[in-house]
Amino acid sequence: MEAELAQLQSKCLADGIPIKFVNYKGLWVPDTYAEIADAIENFEIRDDDVWICTFPKSGTTWTQEMVWSISNDVNSEAAKVPLHARSPYIEFTGTTVTGWISLRKSKDGLPDHITKSVEFASNQPSPRFLKTHLPFHLLPRQLRTGEKKNKIIYVSRNPKDACISYYHFHNSHKIINEVNCNSILKKMEAELAQLQSKCLADGIPIKFVNYKGLWVPDTYAEIADAIENFEIRDDDVWICTFPKSGTTWTQEMVWSISNDVNSEAAKVPLHARSPYIEFTGTTVTGWISLRKSKDGLPDHITKSVEFASNQPSPRFLKTHLPFHLLPRQLRTGEKKNKIIYVSRNPKDACISYYHFHKYLLGYISTFDNFIKLFLGDKVLYAPFWQHIIGFWENRNKLDILFLKYEEMKADLPSVIRKTANFLGKSLTDQKVRELEDHLSFASMKKNPALNLNHVAGIINKKKMLGTNFKAEGDFIRKGLVGQWKTEMSEELIKKFDDWIAENLKDHPDLQKIFI
Incomplete structure (x- = not known):
């Protein structure tokens, strides 16, 4: 399984981006995320911040523009400023391919919202309209603990449509090569399921799950x-x-x-x-x-x-x-x-x-x-x-x-x-x-x-x-x-x-x- 997983990863990414992905506290991200994790955790929240939170390709840009426009009296002139400047993507540097390039290859010619996304978001004037794809347990501490009472808008999407959109997003940005990964994935999943079923006695048909990065029985949620x-x-x-x-x-x-x-x-x-x-x-x-x-x-x-x-x-x-x-x-x-x-x-x-x-x-x-x-x-x-x-x-x-x-x-x-x-x-x-x-x-x-x-x-x-x-x-x-x-x-x-x-x-x- 390990060899096949390595084969799948090497086939799926273009040769110019040898990114190492890791499980960071339950989140699958490039290893560069660790370099901004503390800054995210300790990000200073303001009382009038508004957060737009989504899984990727679930209507994020659409919602950002809607929220900003509502809050700015549908000011079409001001809306001509690029969205990344009006509603910054806080973890961009540590999670995206372009951010990875800025950290591992070169920052030449790249603007601050790419090379220093947390700092860029922090320096925005109030009220800030902040975008993130982070899961709840990795949001800034002051936000997730309720220490600051901000508005959070979360958008979900049917996972079938989200998956198709995410695939085309990866492909249009030349992140993946044209390979059929499905057969390898299905084979790996079947082998893992077979292995798990072999390993436990017949009296304990436990279903194990990944709970925020922890492998436990599904009873842990209770x-x-x-x-x-x-x-x-x-x-x-x-x-x-x-x-x-x-x-x-x-x-x-x-x-x-x-x-x-x-x-x-x-x-x-x-x-x-x-x-x-x-x-x-x-x-x-x-x-x-x-x-x-x-x-x-x-x-x-x-x-x-x-x-x-x-x-x-x-x-x-x-x-x-x-x-x-x-x-x-x-x-x-x-x-x-x-x-x-x-x-x-x-x-x-x-x-x-x-x-x-x-x-x-x-x-x-x-x-x-x-x-x-x-x-x-x-x-x-x-x-x-x-x-x-x-x-x-x-x-x-x-x-x-x-x-x-x-x-x-x-x-x-x-x-x-x-x-x-x-x-x-x-x-x-x-x-x-x-x-x-x-x-x-x-x-x-x-x-x-x-x-x-x-x-x-x-x-x-x-x-x-x-x-x-x-x-x-x-x-x-x-x-x-x-x-x-x-x-x-x-x-x-x-x-x-x-x-x-x-x-x-x-x-x-x-x-x-x-x-």
């Missing part, structure tokens, strides 16, 4: 508003990770540090001490509770957001959500919480995630197929790199401690002390030794408050995930660093290395960690 509007408390502590990156380990460490390494209180199951906020909308068991039956399932499974909300303070909240889908009060810095993010080498994370799928997520296919899904951003909580990059880029804006799984394995006492300092806690050397022992792999593996060993028995006995699935393995499995060296072929390692290098080519600071 809790998304509750997550977005989750009421943050000042003393909340958040443990954020991509799955299988040391989440449970970090939760137990953070909770223990904050509770003076109280071994008796730590016998309470971890899900009650450090709840998994989006569990109901993203996991297989949560899907079962929403689509099949809640019978016998506890609140932390069937009502995870409410369960997390009702915890006494201070709360220690776990999430695998990417930064842009965290609760609004948290990601905007409205509340000043502590966030602890843990990353892990993606090769080891992938191997661990595969075994976790075989254990609790109803996965019945091969490791090779799982690799295809992982590298293709089609596993739960994908894409992997956007997850890490989102938190990394915000680590200095918010109170974020960035930890690495590998450093926890190499020197756990130092990480314990670093985390305690971040949390404003002081531990004696004796307490550090006690906690190091408590967090050892052997101790955690046999700890019933952490290991979830009983869950596999319930799944198998009740055949919750179907008749052709049997939970295999352990929740806390090996916890090794570098397991990929013995479990991956040289060809697969090369594929991962290329994937890592490609995703981090614009992030030299992260290259030092992962390459």
Whole structure:
């Protein structure tokens, strides 16, 4: 599929525009968009701005002209000024072919509305009539949060007509070559559908969707508003990770540090001490509770957001959500919480995630197929790199401690002390030794408050995930660093290395960690 996708992209674009397209927080755009993203996010809104928002080829120009004319008393003389000057396209520089040329080739002879579109829009006199094709979650912060009460006019169009118009727009601007891409696309879609159907047990016909850049079951939409509007408390502590990156380990460490390494209180199951906020909308068991039956399932499974909300303070909240889908009060810095993010080498994370799928997520296919899904951003909580990059880029804006799984394995006492300092806690050397022992792999593996060993028995006995699935393995499995060296072929390692290098080519600071 990857080779065919590369073939399709190379065929579809003219040879003068070797643009690299990327998934930027759920939006398919040239990689140049990242260069203007902060300026868009922090764009200063004025009270009298009017926004015209559309998907391309949905009547944008028509609506811009109508809105401007209504607001200017149908002044036909003033309307002779080009529309781009009366109603500027704010993200032009970062999303269009001409904008890409101005950033990657040459600005010679190109006007400001092309080369500096955000600044050009910002400098317009009031009232401004601003055009954008950005989705709602990428609008300027002051606009999408309602901080400023602007008028927004959105225009939709039948997608069949929009598609035809968009094709001709691309073709008339010499953006695409005359090739028939449909057959390749259809073949890729069929292969992906076939792969997905093979990988899940017969008892869980989950439909996965791309929700604002996040690969999750369609049930996530049922809790998304509750997550977005989750009421943050000042003393909340958040443990954020991509799955299988040391989440449970970090939760137990953070909770223990904050509770003076109280071994008796730590016998309470971890899900009650450090709840998994989006569990109901993203996991297989949560899907079962929403689509099949809640019978016998506890609140932390069937009502995870409410369960997390009702915890006494201070709360220690776990999430695998990417930064842009965290609760609004948290990601905007409205509340000043502590966030602890843990990353892990993606090769080891992938191997661990595969075994976790075989254990609790109803996965019945091969490791090779799982690799295809992982590298293709089609596993739960994908894409992997956007997850890490989102938190990394915000680590200095918010109170974020960035930890690495590998450093926890190499020197756990130092990480314990670093985390305690971040949390404003002081531990004696004796307490550090006690906690190091408590967090050892052997101790955690046999700890019933952490290991979830009983869950596999319930799944198998009740055949919750179907008749052709049997939970295999352990929740806390090996916890090794570098397991990929013995479990991956040289060809697969090369594929991962290329994937890592490609995703981090614009992030030299992260290259030092992962390459």
